[in-house]
Amino acid sequence: MIEVLVMDVFELLESEVRSYSRNWPAVFDTARGSRLYDEEGRAFLDFFAGAGALNYGHNHPHLKNRLLRYLSADSIVHSLDMRTVAKRRFYEAFQRIVLGPRKLQYKIQLPGPAGTNAVEAALKLARKYTGRQTVVGFTNAFHGMSLGSLAVTGNAMKRGGAGVHLGHTVTMPYDNYLGRRPSHLPLLERMLEDSGSGLDWPAAVIVETLQGEGGVHVAGAQWLCDLADLCKRHDLLLIVDDVQMGCGRTGPFFSFETAGIVPDIVCLSKSLSGYGLPMALTLLRPELDVWAPGEHNGTFRGADPAFVTAAAALDFWTGEGLEAQTRAKGELVRESLDRIAAGHRDVIAEIRGRGLVWGVAFADPTLSAAVGEAAFERGLLMETSGPEGEVVKLLPPLTSTADELAEGLEILADSVDAACERMR
Incomplete structure (x- = not known):
């Protein structure tokens, strides 16, 4: 009776x-590395990684120890936009390791x-x-659940939850x-050049270089370059939403680096703190x-514990080790998924992605x-994405070992087999 009440x-x-x-009827208690x-x-x-907020896994000791030392010293926890030592250390590290x-x-x-x-x-x-x-x-975009973000989001169900008209936007393919x-x-x-198009001159274009929630759609480098050039020629600001795909998820720290473009504004969050602590940045020229x-x-824009772990997480980005490892692991994942798809051509429409x-x-x-559901029964956490939930999305921590990736992909293969058998 007590367990039922709990x-x-x-x-x-x-x-x-x-x-x-x-989807996951369990009460989770602890987590370490790639496992809950x-x-x-x-x-x-864990092939979910906090929807991309845990790129470095759960309770990484390098981040955890830095955070525990900070808290045990009665350091600042809440500061709005006041100057703090933790904020300064993060800014210095971000400039030295990322921006510079x-x-x-x-x-x-x-x-x-x-x-x-x-x-x-x-x-x-x-x-x-x-x-x-x-x-x-753009179609299938996802930018958040507040009203302005929803207005540039494509998913009809999420947009419908707003309860008001979501205007001042236009959607393109x-x-x-x-x-x-x-x-x-x-x-x-x-449409920009034609005064009869009915398009009000835009302030900006907002884009994800790889759409996660929208179904793991990957924009080509040339398309992104053409988009950046179009924005420049027509005096439109280019905003890249790197909330989920930034901080190394696709390989480089910023997902747009592969295309060689420089956005006017960049949105970061999720794995920015490295530890699952709430933190976001808007970078602007x-x-x-x-x-x-x-x-x-x-x-809550002065999240000092998040500054501490964010600065510590940037240690992973000294050199090119993490980026190279993510690319190599991504190839291992792609090869395994291709094999799974080859055995289920009748039900799997496409494999798509980059990095991890x-x-x-x-x-x-x-x-x-x-x-x-079958994966959960076998001990693997994954989510679905896409407008109809038609895409199984894999977001393993960047710190997952090759053995952990192989284990998860084997569970996925078994789960596809089991699901197809159930559906027959």
């Missing part, structure tokens, strides 16, 4: 909006604790700087939206910094859900 408290008190707990453990001690291999070597000249704005806060600040700043209202987004056909960027350019003091703020983010797209969305 489980029932979630049903009794927690809102119907909960989602992950419905429930309260009964059962281990789960890439010759990126960005000012740093602390917009609030989450990725959607970084996006809201970027949209607001773009409109303030240009004096224009419209922002161009993402790269390969209609398959391997010519880019639709000339359509956007033609210095000339765009037209904010009046306090014009955009938030109570991969998607297995199923022709039948109910099958992807069944695969996730």
Whole structure:
């Protein structure tokens, strides 16, 4: 009876909006590296990584020890935008390790604790700087759950939750939206040049170089270069939402590095703190910094424990070791997924991804859900993505070992087999 009551408290008190707990009926208790453990001690291999917020795994000792030392010294925990030692150390490390070597000249704005806060600040700043209202987004985009972010998000279900009209945006086709056909960027350019197109002159374009929540769609480097060139020629600010794909998820620290572009504004969050602590940044070219003091703020933008772990996480980025390892591990994952797909050509539509983010797209969305359920039963955590949940998405920690990746991929293969058998 006591155990039933413990489980029932979630049903009794927690809102119907909960989602992950419905798919994974376990009460998790501890976590280390690439594994979580429930309260009964059962281990789960993590190919979810906090939806990309745990690129360095759970409770990495390098980050944990730095955080524990900081807290044990009665150091500052909450500071809004006051000057603190922890913030200074993070800024210095970020400039030395990330911005400086890439010759990126960005000012740093602390917009609030989450990725959607970084996006809201970027949209607001773009409109303030240009004096224009419209922002161009793309099909299958996901930028957050607050109203401005939802307005440039593609998913109909998530947009519907807003309860109000989501305006001042226009949606254009993402790269390969209609398959391997010519880019639709000339359509956007033609609309910009044609006074009869009905398109209000945009302030900015916001894009993910790799759409995670939208179904693991990868934009080609040439398409991104063409988009950046279009924005420059037509005086549009280019915003890259690197909330999930930044901090090394695709290989380099920023996902746009592969294309060789330099956005006007960059949104970062999720694995920025390295430890799953809430933290977000909006990076902006210095000339765009037209904010009046306090014009955009938030109570929890001074997350000093997150500054501590974020600075420690940047130690992983001294040299090219992590980037090279992520690329190599990504190839191992791709090869395994190709083998799985070859054995299930009748149900698997496509394998797509880069670095350590991969998607297995199923022709039948109910099958992807069944695969996730079978994987959970076998001790593997994965989520689904795409407008119909048709894509099984793999986001293992970047620190996963080759053996852990092989173990998870073997479970995935077994789960696909089991799900297909159940569906027959």
